[in-house]
Amino acid sequence: MIEVRGLEKRFVQGRGRQARTVQAVAGVDFSAADGRITGLLGPNGAGKTTTLRILAGLIEADAGSAAVDGIDVATRPREAQARLGVLGDARGLYPRLTARENIVYYGRLHGLDAGRANARAEALAAMLEMTPLLERRTDGFSQGERMKTALARALVHDPANIVLDEPTNGLDVLATRALRETLRRLRDQTGKCIVFSTHVMQEVERLCDRVVVIAHGRVVADGSVDELRERAGTPDFEEAFVRLAFADEGART
Numbered sequence: 001m002i003e004v005r006g007l008e009k010r011f012v013q014g015r016g017r018q019a020r021t022v023q024a025v026a027g028v029d030f031s032a033a034d035g036r037i038t039g040l041l042g043p044n045g046a047g048k049t050t051t052l053r054i055l056a057g058l059i060e061a062d063a064g065s066a067a068v069d070g071i072d073v074a075t076r077p078r079e080a081q082a083r084l085g086v087l088g089d090a091r092g093l094y095p096r097l098t099a100r101e102n103i104v105y106y107g108r109l110h111g112l113d114a115g116r117a118n119a120r121a122e123a124l125a126a127m128l129e130m131t132p133l134l135e136r137r138t139d140g141f142s143q144g145e146r147m148k149t150a151l152a153r154a155l156v157h158d159p160a161n162i163v164l165d166e167p168t169n170g171l172d173v174l175a176t177r178a179l180r181e182t183l184r185r186l187r188d189q190t191g192k193c194i195v196f197s198t199h200v201m202q203e204v205e206r207l208c209d210r211v212v213v214i215a216h217g218r219v220v221a222d223g224s225v226d227e228l229r230e231r232a233g234t235p236d237f238e239e240a241f242v243r244l245a246f247a248d249e250g251a252r253t
């Protein structure tokens with residue numbers, strides 16, 4: 001279970017009189033339940049990545065709070081991280097290490113012994129259909145191979161909650177389908193709480209039980225795909241998104 005309340009974050013770029021403030025997140029609230037896939041949907045620059053980075057404990061919020069299974073990420077970061085698997089946008093694999101070493105290394109950081117970390121790497125590789133990649137250095141991996149390795153690494157400690165930042169970025173149709181299948185399996189078979197950010201409508205329609213629409217750093221709508229369509233008064237989800245996300249700017253096409 002993930003809960004975000006009144007989250008705010010601004011960035012200051014430059015110094016002195018040249019300094020410019022960007023309000024990246026301006027009061028985001030949402031909850032993501034166990035056994036559900038929740039999508040953060042928003043246009044470029046809406047504040048999705050910043051929200052997820054705060055949740056992952058990578059940056060601090062200026063105001064508000066984020067909690068994983070009721071544990072505040074700012075005040076009890078290690079406990080919160082133990083319950084959270086994070087697939088970041090940069091993937092960040094160590095190129096000189098093999099896929100197995102990348103996964104096991106993270107397992108060890110999360111306190112698993114070597115035997116357990118290796119067993120988890122093998123089980124996850126089987127689930128993600130990447131066993132033949134395990135002993136290869138990640139240097140030179142394709143986008144899909146990187147994503148699988150990074151996802152296995154994020155899941156190595158079997159967290160109850162998973163956060164993914166634009167997980168299908170750069171993936172082809174088959175890899176995207178495989179990822180969708182994996183996320184559904186994690187939801188249905190193990191009841192994980194899954195949150196992912198995207199700006200791909202199709203992905204949200206096919207995968208999400210709940211959608212949180214973010215625009216200009218704020219939540220502008222929250223509900224199932226059907227509820228959002230109904231609320232926007234259109235059967236076309238893309239049109240519904242545009243109406244909800246850009247309501248204050250007049251509808252665009």
Ligand SMILES: Nc1ncnc2c1ncn2[C@@H]1O[C@H](COP(=O)(O)OP(=O)(O)OP(=O)(O)O)[C@@H](O)[C@H]1O
Nearest residue numbers: 011013022024042043044045046047048049050051
């Ligand atoms: N480290 C930073 N320094 C300065 N500005 C930042 C920083 N990180 C994010 N921003 C700004 O905050 C705003 C929100 O960015 P964020 O990456 O959270 O959006 P997003 O919804 O994930 O967008 P996208 O879909 O394009 O990835 C943007 O205007 C961005 O330029």
